[in-house]
Amino acid sequence: MIYDVQKGEIKLSRILNKLDQFVADFCGLLDNYVIVSGYVSILLGRSRATEDVDLLVPEMTKDEFSKVWKRIHDNGFWCINTPDFEDAFKMLKEHAIRFAKKEPVPNMEFKMIKNDFDKYSFNNKIKVIAGETIFFISPLEMQIPFKLFLVAEGSEEEINSDKDIEDARHLYKLFSDKINKEEFLKIVNKLNVKDKLKWL
Amino acid sequence: MAMKAEEIKVDIEALKKFKKRNMEERLNFIDYWVNYIKTHSDEEWSKQQNVLINSQIK
Numbered sequence: 001m002i003y004d005v006q007k008g009e010i011k012l013s014r015i016l017n018k019l020d021q022f023v024a025d026f027c028g029l030l031d032n033y034v035i036v037s038g039y040v041s042i043l044l045g046r047s048r049a050t051e052d053v054d055l056l057v058p059e060m061t062k063d064e065f066s067k068v069w070k071r072i073h074d075n076g077f078w079c080i081n082t083p084d085f086e087d088a089f090k091m092l093k094e095h096a097i098r099f100a101k102k103e104p105v106p107n108m109e110f111k112m113i114k115n116d117f118d119k120y121s122f123n124n125k126i127k128v129i130a131g132e133t134i135f136f137i138s139p140l141e142m143q144i145p146f147k148l149f150l151v152a153e154g155s156e157e158e159i160n161s162d163k164d165i166e167d168a169r170h171l172y173k174l175f176s177d178k179i180n181k182e183e184f185l186k187i188v189n190k191l192n193v194k195d196k197l198k199w200l
Numbered sequence: 201m202a203m204k205a206e207e208i209k210v211d212i213e214a215l216k217k218f219k220k221r222n223m224e225e226r227l228n229f230i231d232y233w234v235n236y237i238k239t240h241s242d243e244e245w246s247k248q249q250n251v252l253i254n255s256q257i258k
Contacts, residue, residue, distance in 0.1 A: 001242055014246035018257040045237045047249050049256045103258055166230050173234040199227070 001044070003178045008139075010044070012130040019106055023053050024133045026099065026108045029071050033057050034125040036118075036138040036146070041167035043128060043135060044174060048163065052098065054109045056118050065089050077101050077108075117142065120187075140175055141183040144168045148188075148196040165199045172200040 002011045016024070020043065027033055035043075037054040060068065069085050080098040082088050091097050096111035098104075113122055121138040128135040137143070147168035172179070188194055237245045 001237065012246075013242040015243060015250060017246070017250035017253040019253050022257070042249075042253075045233070045245060045249065047233055047252060049253045106257060166226060169227060169230045170234060173231060174237060 003175060005178050008126050010126055010128045012128060014130055016130060016133060019049060020130070020133070022101065022106055023108070023135065025075070025101070026077060027055070027135060029075055030057060030068065034122045034136050034138055036121055036143065038163065038167055040137045040143050041170050043137065044171065046167060046170045051105045052107050052109045054111070056111055056113050056122055058122065059112050062089055065092065072099055080104055080107060117146065140171055140179050142187055144171050144200070145184065145187045145191050145193055148193040148199065149191045151196055151199070169200050
């Protein structure tokens with residue numbers, strides 16, 4: 001695994017698994033996207049699976065979404081929330097909608113960019129090149145603090161093993177020499193997760 | 201004979217210690233696995249990860 005920070009590229013020589021292939025099939029249908037949350041850690045080696053993959057896409061008009069909706073369905077995916085395009089578009093303006101292929105698990109959680117954290121992830125995304133397959137993932141400087149933000153509140157004694165802590169620690173330990181610490185700490189402060197850095 | 205829930209004796213302190221130790225062990229494994237990734241080829245570590253993931257997806 002080689003991370004070229006200047007280029008914003010990670011090169012992987014990994015063998016793709018069924019989950020990677022599922023994600024690649026779906027993302028290949030989109031013009032623009034960024035993968036956030038748990039699958040980022042999994043793609044970069046974390047030894048766990050997941051039932052859903054979180055994806056952010058730029059805000060779309062109804063017409064733009066109708067083209068994406070058709071392309072997704074023409075390629076064998078279906079929307080878990082609703083089969084109706086109008087309903088799906090309404091939902092998408094409020095929250096994420098999910099797409100699956102055959103079985104409901106795994107599925108893609110498809111969400112429009114809403115806030116500045118989403119925008120940051122999208123505008124600073126990292127290109128992951130896994131052989132012939134390309135994925136775009138959230139930058140580590142955002143991904144790690146955001147994972148810490150998702151950790152349940154509570155004292156050290158109250159917090160049990162937590163996948164978000166583990167995902168954050170995995171990425172931090174793996175790329176500690178590549179992370180832009182200044183940028184990382186700014187986001188840590190914005191998300192108010194300084195007290196959770198002890199888990200890394 | 202089956203045991204009833206009311207018969208269970210609870211030692212909360214012991215359970216808390218178990219929880220703490222469990223978390224430490226999980227975090228230690230993260231460190232071990234990251235080191236494994238750093239010292240082995242992508243092909244090697246992904247082969248192991250794929251056994252876990254492929255077994256959970258149809």
